[in-house]
Amino acid sequence: MNKVTVIGAGLAGCEAAWQLAERGIAVTLCEMKPVQHSPAHHSDDFAELVCSNSLRSDELTNAAGLLKEELRRLGSLILACADANRVEAGGALAVDREAFAQAVTEKIKQHANIEIVCGEVTEIPEGQVIVASGPLTSDRLFDAIHEKVGGDFLHFFDAAAPIVTAESIDMNCAYEASRYGKGTADYINCAFSKEEYDAFWNALTTAEEAPVHGFEDKMVFEGCMPIEVNARRGYDTMRFGILKPVGLPDPKTGKDPYAVLQLRRDNAQGTLYNLVGCQTHLKFGEQKRVFSMIPALKDAEFVRYGVMHRNTFLDSPRLLDETFALRADPRVRFAGQMTGVEGYIESTASGLIAGLATACALAGKTMPKLDRETAVGALACYISDHSVTKFQPMNVNFGILDPLGYKIKGKREKNMKISERALARIDSLKEEL
Structure with missing residues (x-):
């Protein structure tokens, strides 16, 4: 059986592990909790939501809502658990953060193809690897990643509300x-x-x-x-x-x-x-x-x-391709906020793409292209775009998707047409994934 190591059991890591395991691939999911916690984490559960409990808008006239619907149609574990543990928040998808994390943890731990290894990872292992260690990567793994990719990391600061x-x-x-x-x-x-x-x-x-x-x-x-x-x-x-x-x-x-x-x-x-x-x-x-x-x-x-904490992310346009693979060593992929996608659902999307792309690589087939007509594809294209010279974290937004090519009166109407096009594209591709 093919094997993949996934480092980090946050949103991106759990999503990547799930996509691989569901395709019959053995996954070793490495998570340093409960042995060690980062400054921002408190629970021993996987997929802990550190800042807000909101996954933002759930409407198709909003890019965040479109991305969530794409993830649902692609079989996302994170979205399934979020939908099952939602709390009322108007037009947004917000969750009971403890129940949500517990649901993800239970699903991951019960999957026959996923082995959990607790403890800090200090180097990038051999074989197929997805690094989803998050913006608060431990110092020793940080050093191992830095040695692997060379160059400089970029930094920004993130904060949580009371x-x-x-x-x-x-x-x-x-x-x-x-x-x-x-x-x-x-x-x-x-x-x-x-x-x-x-x-x-x-x-x-x-x-x-x-x-x-x-x-x-x-x-x-x-x-x-x-x-x-x-x-x-x-x-x-x-x-x-x-x-x-x-x-x-x-x-x-x-x-x-x-x-x-x-x-x-x-x-x-x-x-x-x-x-x-x-x-x-x-x-x-x-x-x-x-x-x-x-x-x-x-x-x-x-x-x-x-609380306020340091977040760390890669200069992804120089380092990663559109499948989140390291250009210099494609067996290694990254996922989550470390890649410069910003937000819960964006991190989830990166994990899903990294997992699907790794599964395709192990099967000896080419990953179907998710282009800028979809929200998931637009994020992947953004983080791998050489023309982006001053790279900064990016939330999903309609500005990074391809325009329709024709004019529609009204912003909501235009956004809905973009979403309809994106979902039709997802539906046509998901059988290949």
Whole structure:
């Protein structure tokens, strides 16, 4: 039987291992937990969601929604487990993070073709390998990868938002609603008056940060901007972004507040809520002080504070091809955030492609081309595109997919046509995979 080593049991590693195992290929899945944890991980389960519990929009007029539907049609384990453990979040796919991780772990551990090996991997093994060790790769494996690929890694910083208990939220100062009344009222909205926002902004911009070696604002990936960095960019920056009040009228007044912080359910029971967009690296005591200035959170119980950590990714356009294989040694593939795809579903997509491509290589056949007409193909093309000279992490978006080639009036209508084309392409290819 053919064998493949997969390093890392995060979203990408589990997806890659599953795709291989489902095709009758023996997989050795190496995971350093529970022997060793990274600074951002706490659970012993696989596929632990470190930052948000949301996989973003589930609508086909949104590129994230398209990517998820493509993954579903391609038999993704991660999407199947996410759908089975979803919590209400309007038009988004959010999950009970503990139940989701447990479901993935159980599926992986029960598969007859997957062997789990616990402990730190310190070198790249022989044979077919998929490295999905994540943005917090251990130092010794980092050194082994660096020696293998040569050149320089790129770095950015990532952050997680605090989580509070539902019962500690003061609903006299908050209300349930989804923006523009879309879907069900799945968010708790914490309103600010101008005076309350002034006090919060001043406290946030002067609060003491936890030390992060080498931190600079310019190195923060825009998609995971710490709230205090966002606030320092201007008084109104948050009011046009993460604290935007538009479309969320306060039922007490019938009018939009001056600013609004949204809280999203973090588990199926609805006992925990995360502060949407409030990823931070303030000191824990400062987080308690500053976020408690939000009227609805004045007595909030924080069960997890925000943390900031270093993420590491490859200069993929110079190193990897569209199947995530190392150009200099195609037996080695990479997957996950290390490749420069940013986000849960993007990491999952990279793992799926790496797994499918490895299975094709072992079967002696060419991987069917997933081009820029699909979201999964567009991500693969982006990370392997030589013309990208200043490579930065990328979320899926319609801008990296091929245009339709003809004009359609209306953004939603155009996006839907792109999605319909992509899904037809996926359906035509999936039998070959």
